[in-house]
Amino acid sequence: MLGCLLRGGCSPLLCLWALVLPLVSLHPFNQHGRRDPIVRDRPKLLLVSFDGFRWDYIHRVPMPNFKTIIDEGVIVKEVESAYITKTFPNHYSLVTGLYAETHGIVANEMYDPVLNRSFSMETDSIYESLWWEEAVPLWVTIQKAGGRSGAAMWPGSDVKIHGMYPNQYLRYNASVSFETRVERIIEWFSAPKDESVDFVVLYWEEPDESGHRLGPQNPEMDKVIADIDEKLGFLMNELKKAGLYEKVNLIVTSDHGMTQLSTDKIIELDEYVTRDLYTWVDKSPVVGILPKEGKFDEVYSKLVDANPNMVVFKKEDIPKHFHYQHNIRIMPILIEAKEGWTIMQNRTGAFMSGNHGYDNTLRSMQPVFVARGPAFRQNYVKTSMSSVDLYPLMCHILSIHPLPNNGSLFNVRDLLAEEPVPSTSSVPPRVNEYSYAPIVGSFLGVVMVLGFLVVYIRQVTLKQLPSLKHRSREMSQPLLQEDLHL
Ligand SMILES: *[C@@H]1O[C@H](CO)[C@@H](O)[C@H](O)[C@H]1NC(C)=O
Ligand SMILES: *[C@@H]1O[C@H](CO)[C@@H](O)[C@H](O)[C@H]1NC(C)=O
Ligand SMILES: *[C@@H]1O[C@H](CO)[C@@H](O)[C@H](O)[C@H]1NC(C)=O
Ligand SMILES: *[C@@H]1O[C@H](CO)[C@@H](O)[C@H](O)[C@H]1NC(C)=O
Numbered sequence: 001m002l003g004c005l006l007r008g009g010c011s012p013l014l015c016l017w018a019l020v021l022p023l024v025s026l027h028p029f030n031q032h033g034r035r036d037p038i039v040r041d042r043p044k045l046l047l048v049s050f051d052g053f054r055w056d057y058i059h060r061v062p063m064p065n066f067k068t069i070i071d072e073g074v075i076v077k078e079v080e081s082a083y084i085t086k087t088f089p090n091h092y093s094l095v096t097g098l099y100a101e102t103h104g105i106v107a108n109e110m111y112d113p114v115l116n117r118s119f120s121m122e123t124d125s126i127y128e129s130l131w132w133e134e135a136v137p138l139w140v141t142i143q144k145a146g147g148r149s150g151a152a153m154w155p156g157s158d159v160k161i162h163g164m165y166p167n168q169y170l171r172y173n174a175s176v177s178f179e180t181r182v183e184r185i186i187e188w189f190s191a192p193k194d195e196s197v198d199f200v201v202l203y204w205e206e207p208d209e210s211g212h213r214l215g216p217q218n219p220e221m222d223k224v225i226a227d228i229d230e231k232l233g234f235l236m237n238e239l240k241k242a243g244l245y246e247k248v249n250l251i252v253t254s255d256h257g258m259t260q261l262s263t264d265k266i267i268e269l270d271e272y273v274t275r276d277l278y279t280w281v282d283k284s285p286v287v288g289i290l291p292k293e294g295k296f297d298e299v300y301s302k303l304v305d306a307n308p309n310m311v312v313f314k315k316e317d318i319p320k321h322f323h324y325q326h327n328i329r330i331m332p333i334l335i336e337a338k339e340g341w342t343i344m345q346n347r348t349g350a351f352m353s354g355n356h357g358y359d360n361t362l363r364s365m366q367p368v369f370v371a372r373g374p375a376f377r378q379n380y381v382k383t384s385m386s387s388v389d390l391y392p393l394m395c396h397i398l399s400i401h402p403l404p405n406n407g408s409l410f411n412v413r414d415l416l417a418e419e420p421v422p423s424t425s426s427v428p429p430r431v432n433e434y435s436y437a438p439i440v441g442s443f444l445g446v447v448m449v450l451g452f453l454v455v456y457i458r459q460v461t462l463k464q465l466p467s468l469k470h471r472s473r474e475m476s477q478p479l480l481q482e483d484l485h486l
């Protein structure tokens with residue numbers, strides 16, 4: 001554009017218009033939440049989570065289908081999940097862009113002292129709306145804006161949240177095959193225009209389940225990982241058969257990684273503090289401790305220096321970068337095992353060979369992230385992002401106004417085929433990150449000054465050499481000016 005200006009090939013007004021045009025909101029959903037009737041072919045997005053798919057699994061065995069996605073799209077090498085690196089908190093972070101302390105699903109097993117209620121993955125408590133309503137998942141926001149969504153077994157997607165279920169969803173049932181889940185999704189995407197979905201979330205339990213049972217270092221994991229690639233291939237093929245492959249933006253990621261455990265690395269809390277002094281909330285490797293009435297100091301002092309392989313935090317001392325503090329569902333004492341260590345009360349009970357939940361800055365806790373589709377660049381490798389950045393990215397792709405969140409579209413804009421221009425309605429970037437509005441502003445200013453300089457010089461030059469070509473260009477200017485009044 002600058003080049004065009006300097007060559008004098010277009011008028012400064014045209015150039016200015018070209019600059020302003022992308023700033024005009026092209027959202028198919030307007031500010032009042034109604035779908036704009038003039039917008040056709042709304043963008044489509046399918047978000048897939050293979051639970052516990054650690055970032056480096058793609059390098060372990062041949063993964064031809066992942067390779068295709070990467071060649072045709074993007075890969076992010078280092079993705080920081082939200083703390084704690086457990087399944088429920090992270091799946092909710094992916095669809096809200098919020099840290100667990102803000103979205104309220106702070107663990108797979110929780111206790112809410114105000115409600116005096118417990119939440120557990122193992123019980124029907126997960127269907128109680130109240131646990132989920134500290135945030136609004138993307139499918140609800142899309143539906144409130146007049147769009148449509150679908151969900152296949154994604155944690156929380158079969159729960160009524162703020163009065164809504166996804167337009168299409170499957171109630172959680174681990175026995176339903178991946179292939180069946182995909183077939184349903186294809187139906188939802190392929191439905192007639194008014195019933196077709198814009199956004200779908202798809203969840204699959206592997207390779208998490210095998211990762212826990214076998215441990216990630218077990219050579220038997222190879223075929224589990226190869227099978228995930230086949231499942232991705234099945235999905236790609238079904239999209240192709242339905243004519244959706246080139247239309248749907250496909251993001252494949254996970255909630256967290258996985259690390260190897262060992263029976264030599266067990267911490268037994270019974271050695272340090274008796275069970276009648278506290279309630280144990282959630283499971284290793286990050287355990288919430290709720291001391292009994294008046295027992296806080298006793299429990300804390302017994303645990304704090306008890307074992308070098310665990311860190312014991314008072315709630316108010318949990319490191320700021322975890323963003324894991326400001327929620328009543330986070331217990332007064334938090335114990336975090338060092339990588340590879342398991343916290344138990346005693347050695348009886350089930351022992352897992354692999355686990356996750358640890359410090360989210362550990363490489364082993366990081367998930368895979370690949371994506372392809374019309375919104376994405378091709379054959380592009382990005383170094384790092386935060387998993388909360390996915391939410392504003394998805395909102396951008398879907399042309400939805402994001403709710404306040406902890407992610408930043410700015411951080412991930414380079415994944416997009418067309419770089420987004422900041423609009424007044426989007427959330428500001430995270431604290432301590434500079435905004436790019438001033439840069440765009442300065443750029444605009446410089447371009448305008450340059451534009452007028454060029455016009456001035458041309459006017460001076462052309463005064464001596466008038467031509468018909470110049471005249472016709474001058475005549476076209478009022479038209480352009482009218483356009484600007486839009
Ligand atoms: C909390 O609920 C339990 C039952 O789930 C009950 O026994 C207990 O008394 C309740 N505590 C308070 C403070 O209401
Ligand atoms: C779960 O899915 C399996 C396989 O499709 C089916 O046989 C079973 O009845 C389902 N269970 C429930 C509770 O719907
Ligand atoms: C270990 O804990 C279980 C309950 O979780 C209890 O039944 C068992 O007696 C305990 N074992 C020892 C050796 O303390
Ligand atoms: C995350 O975003 C929410 C919503 O904007 C905000 O209330 C919260 O303070 C943010 N958390 C951090 C650590 O910035």
Ligand SMILES: [Zn+2]
Binds near residue numbers: 255
């Ligand atoms: Zn998980």
